[in-house]
Amino acid sequence: MTTITAHSPAQPLAHEHPARMNFAERVPEYYRAMLRLEQEAARGVDPVLYHLIKIRASQINHCAFCLDMHTKDALAEGETVERVVQLGAWRESRHFYTERELAALALTEAVTVLTDGFVPDEVYAAAAEHFDEEELARVIGAVVVINAWNRIAVTTRMTPGHYTPRSAQ
Template sequence: MTTTTSTTNPANGATRTEYAHEHGPRLALAERLPDFYRAMVRLETEAAKGVDPTLYHLIKIRASQINHCAFCIDMHSKDALAEGESVERIVQLSAWEESRHFYTERELAALALTEAVTVLTDGFVPDEVYAKAAAHFDEDELARVIAGITVINAWNRIGVTTRMTPGHYTPGQYKK
């Protein structure tokens, strides 16, 4: 359980909240395996080609929420906000099925596919989810959406396993 304490400065009456201790990363994967890391960046770059950036941000944030990757949620939410996404759509993303009116049908199809590919609870992507996505994207676009979902899931697994620390990312920090 995370606890916070508050202290009051007797001189000015200001209250200061002290949050739980921030954990550090377990392993700096980019430093240990730079060629692997560069290959992941190339996969990300290739997957993103031709995908609407707004849609791609939604995919990355939603997969990261499902995978509990705090670092990626922090990064992709900040990037999306910096590129004009609304706070409301990002906040509602974790409950998109109940907040459908915030998203286009195309985005909804991509979000359903993102969840199906990310979770794989039944061991496969349901035909109806795939068919709905295929109805909103041509085959090249769909291939890129699937590639993007796959790449963010790989990044999430790296971030969660190595305990990358959220909160310090600046929008666009890793762009060339």
């Protein structure tokens, strides 16, 4: 017989790492500036696309806190479970996404990883086919902002599992 024991989100499991610091408390002005940057990054980007960008970058960066937050937000705002689940394998699951979303996902990966030190011309050109210059600049900004949040959350070991979307509160 298998027994499943629930744990309190306030108490991490033995294998979980405790949070290192509360970033917002230590540098509140910086944190507020990040929130303002987030608001500006979201302006002008389709909310559905913005969720996909945040989730995909967070997957790549292994940011459990941001994955918890952004998948919950996306689902609360009407995104399908199927599209969220398939996002990690979007190249193999292309039929779930629009061409515009696919171009943004490829750009998200290229900007997030930068393994070759640059964003490939073909990835940028594909995105430029689906977005005008202002939209493309906003998509790039959205990718940059979620990468910054991921780095803060991963470095400070923000603990996932406690977030409740505003629409569910």
